[in-house]
Amino acid sequence: MAGRIEDYALVGDMQTAALVGRDGSVDWLCLPRFDSPAVFCGLLGDDANGFWRIAPAGGPAHAVRRRYRGGSLILESEWDTRDGTVRLTDFMPPRGRAPRLVRIVEGVCGRVAVRSALRMRFSYGRVVPWARKTAGRLAAVAGPDSLWLDTDVETHGSDLTTYSDFTLGPGEQAAFTLSWQASHLPPPPQRDVAAALRATDGFWADWVGRCTYDGPWRDAVVRSLITLKALTYRPTGGVVAAPTASLPEELGGVRNWDYRYTWLRDAALTLSVLLNTGYREEAEAWRSWLLRAVAGDPQNLQIMYGVAGERELPEAELLWLPGYEGSAPVRVGNAAAGQFQLDVFGEVMDALYLGERSGLPPTDDIGLLRHKLMNHLETRWREPDEGIWEIRGPRRHFVHSKVMAWVAADRIVRLLERHDRAGHAVRRWQSLRETIHREVCALGWDPQRRTFTQSYGSKELDASLLLIPQVGFLPPDDPRVAGTVEAIRRELLQGGFVARYPTRHSEIGVDGLPGGEGAFLVCSFWLADALAAIGRRDEARELFERLLALRNDVGLLAEEWDCRAGRQLGNFPQAFSHIGLVNTALALGG
Numbered sequence: 049m050a051g052r053i054e055d056y057a058l059v060g061d062m063q064t065a066a067l068v069g070r071d072g073s074v075d076w077l078c079l080p081r082f083d084s085p086a087v088f089c090g091l092l093g094d095d096a097n098g099f100w101r102i103a104p105a106g107g108p109a110h111a112v113r114r115r116y117r118g119g120s121l122i123l124e125s126e127w128d129t130r131d132g133t134v135r136l137t138d139f140m141p142p143r144g145r146a147p148r149l150v151r152i153v154e155g156v157c158g159r160v161a162v163r164s165a166l167r168m169r170f171s172y173g174r175v176v177p178w179a180r181k182t183a184g185r186l187a188a189v190a191g192p193d194s195l196w197l198d199t200d201v202e203t204h205g206s207d208l209t210t211y212s213d214f215t216l217g218p219g220e221q222a223a224f225t226l227s228w229q230a231s232h233l234p235p236p237p238q239r240d241v242a243a244a245l246r247a248t249d250g251f252w253a254d255w256v257g258r259c260t261y262d263g264p265w266r267d268a269v270v271r272s273l274i275t276l277k278a279l280t281y282r283p284t285g286g287v288v289a290a291p292t293a294s295l296p297e298e299l300g301g302v303r304n305w306d307y308r309y310t311w312l313r314d315a316a317l318t319l320s321v322l323l324n325t326g327y328r329e330e331a332e333a334w335r336s337w338l339l340r341a342v343a344g345d346p347q348n349l350q351i352m353y354g355v356a357g358e359r360e361l362p363e364a365e366l367l368w369l370p371g372y373e374g375s376a377p378v379r380v381g382n383a384a385a386g387q388f389q390l391d392v393f394g395e396v397m398d399a400l401y402l403g404e405r406s407g408l409p410p411t412d413d414i415g416l417l418r419h420k421l422m423n424h425l426e427t428r429w430r431e432p433d434e435g436i437w438e439i440r441g442p443r444r445h446f447v448h449s450k451v452m453a454w455v456a457a458d459r460i461v462r463l464l465e466r467h468d469r470a471g472h473a474v475r476r477w478q479s480l481r482e483t484i485h486r487e488v489c490a491l492g493w494d495p496q497r498r499t500f501t502q503s504y505g506s507k508e509l510d511a512s513l514l515l516i517p518q519v520g521f522l523p524p525d526d527p528r529v530a531g532t533v534e535a536i537r538r539e540l541l542q543g544g545f546v547a548r549y550p551t552r553h554s555e556i557g558v559d560g561l562p563g564g565e566g567a568f569l570v571c572s573f574w575l576a577d578a579l580a581a582i583g584r585r586d587e588a589r590e591l592f593e594r595l596l597a598l599r600n601d602v603g604l605l606a607e608e609w610d611c612r613a614g615r616q617l618g619n620f621p622q623a624f625s626h627i628g629l630v631n632t633a634l635a636l637g638g
């Protein structure tokens with residue numbers, strides 16, 4: 049059975065990622081890409097759907113200590129047993145030719161019996177591959193996939209599972225490497241694990257060495273940045289929102305979505321965070337990704353793409369999987385790809401503006417992209433949309449969407465002014481900016497309750513309104529900002545954290561879905577940012593510290609927090625939450 053979401057740690061090679069439980073079990077791994085079918089899918093089902101567990105044979109089940117080795121993505125888990133202590137080191141070397149998961153077990157003290165149990169199931173836990181030993185390697189093949197296990201210990205098969213049983217004394221090691229290869233190609237090369245470990249360590253040390261943040265929360269910030277880097281698909285610069293699919297927003301509920309794609313919104317926010325912490329190369333790579341992905345007629349602009357810019361992300365339900373703790377359906381693909389979400393124009397224009405301000409070279413293609421996006425926005429900003437939260441109910445005039453349309457107009461004005469092009473084009477966008485501002489202040493503001501509302505004329509609130517001062521729509525000292533912050537604190541707090549909007553269990557809400565969900569972590573970081581902006585820094589800091597305490601033992605955050613159960617919820621680790629963490633640390637300064 050899968051562990052709690054916070055029991056997992058992440059290892060990855062910037063093309064895909066695995067989740068390793070406290071019990072030493074890899075319960076999620078998609079190969080060769082983030083959005084490929086999983087070869088270990090126990091996370092969304094049970095052991096029958098594939099896992100790879102390495103742990104002391106006689107228990108205890110859970111490692112007592114876990115950490116990432118220094119500033120890296122190399123995970124170390126240690127078990128204390130009656131007979132002694134063993135350490136398991138898990139990592140995926142930055143990809144050469146083949147994706148590889150390397151697992152090294154080492155005796156620390158005493159003599160400890162260890163068992164490796166490997167059950168490979170292709171196609172999200174459904175397909176049992178043919179396994180055979182060939183030239184000292186175990187090969188498992190089904191359809192387009194083959195997996196190759198290299199190890200220096202004996203293996204034997206039983207119940208369609210591969211086992212290794214061995215005992216380790218102090219300093220003794222057993223190493224395993226599982227490599228993926230397209231099944232029609234020759235076997236992947238065997239590699240030296242010690243060299244792979246050194247190279248992986250070196251890669252992350254160099255990368256972390258480029259971080260410019262040196263404030264009081266350096267460890268937390270660095271872990272979040274490493275996580276964001278791990279979610280970046282290195283060959284193209286696309287960033288996935290999370291490496292998992294269908295971890296539930298409500299335990300046992302239906303709000304289960306696939307996040308293994310690049311949302312323009314999430315990726316644009318990732319880019320801003322990376323630029324603000326010294327990572328210009330990644331920002332440049334993402335800008336090139338954006339150009340390629342959205343190239344073509346802006347009518348066909350999507351709000352999300354595959355990591356290489358793919359447009360077809362058809363949503364399907366995997367009926368053979370029971371779902372995480374029974375949260376069904378399990379969905380892969382994401383129908384939100386076909387939605388209209390006005391806010392993405394604002395997020396993308398803001399990222400392009402920040403990029404240029406941070407010294408990314410302006411290019412003709414970027415200029416053309418901005419121009420096309422703005423022309424398109426001008427024709428569509430008055431339409432209702434599905435909004436930042438990708439509601440599945442009827443479209444509305446979301447206030448946040450209109451605010452972000454204002455952001456797009458504002459950033460193009462600022463960009464043109466930077467280039468001293470104060471002519472007709474600037475006036476055109478200035479006028480659009482003013483029109484949107486006037487409309488939002490007239491139709492999105494509730495003078496009785498002294499708050500901006502979720503959509504025009506609605507009585508509901510929405511946590512995305514907390515971004516109003518951050519994006520510059522109103523100055524922080526405008527009384528409408530304080531009014532909105534207070535209203536959100538009054539109505540959207542859940543156990544001290546922020547829900548994105550009201551959901552009521554008894555009815556289908558604005559999002560068109562039954563059931564409820566946890567507090568949305570990035571919204572809680574936004575509340576801290578808004579409090580800091582309006583001068584309530586002590587409250588902001590107190591909230592930030594409480595949010596930091598929600599991270600798991602290795603510093604990771606899912607999308608949401610279940611206040612009643614005291615558990616993480618939703619896809620994991622989620623870029624949004626880690627973006628929020630870094631931004632708030634930057635906002636709070638030293």
Ligand SMILES: OC[C@H]1O[C@H](O[C@H]2O[C@H](CO)[C@@H](O)[C@H](O)[C@H]2O)[C@H](O)[C@@H](O)[C@@H]1O
Nearest residue numbers: 289305311313314382384436437438439
């Ligand atoms: O809750 C309904 C929606 O949930 C997902 O969207 C959320 O995740 C996205 C990726 O992080 C984020 O960009 C969006 O703001 C969130 O609401 C899901 O992808 C949607 O299909 C679903 O309707």
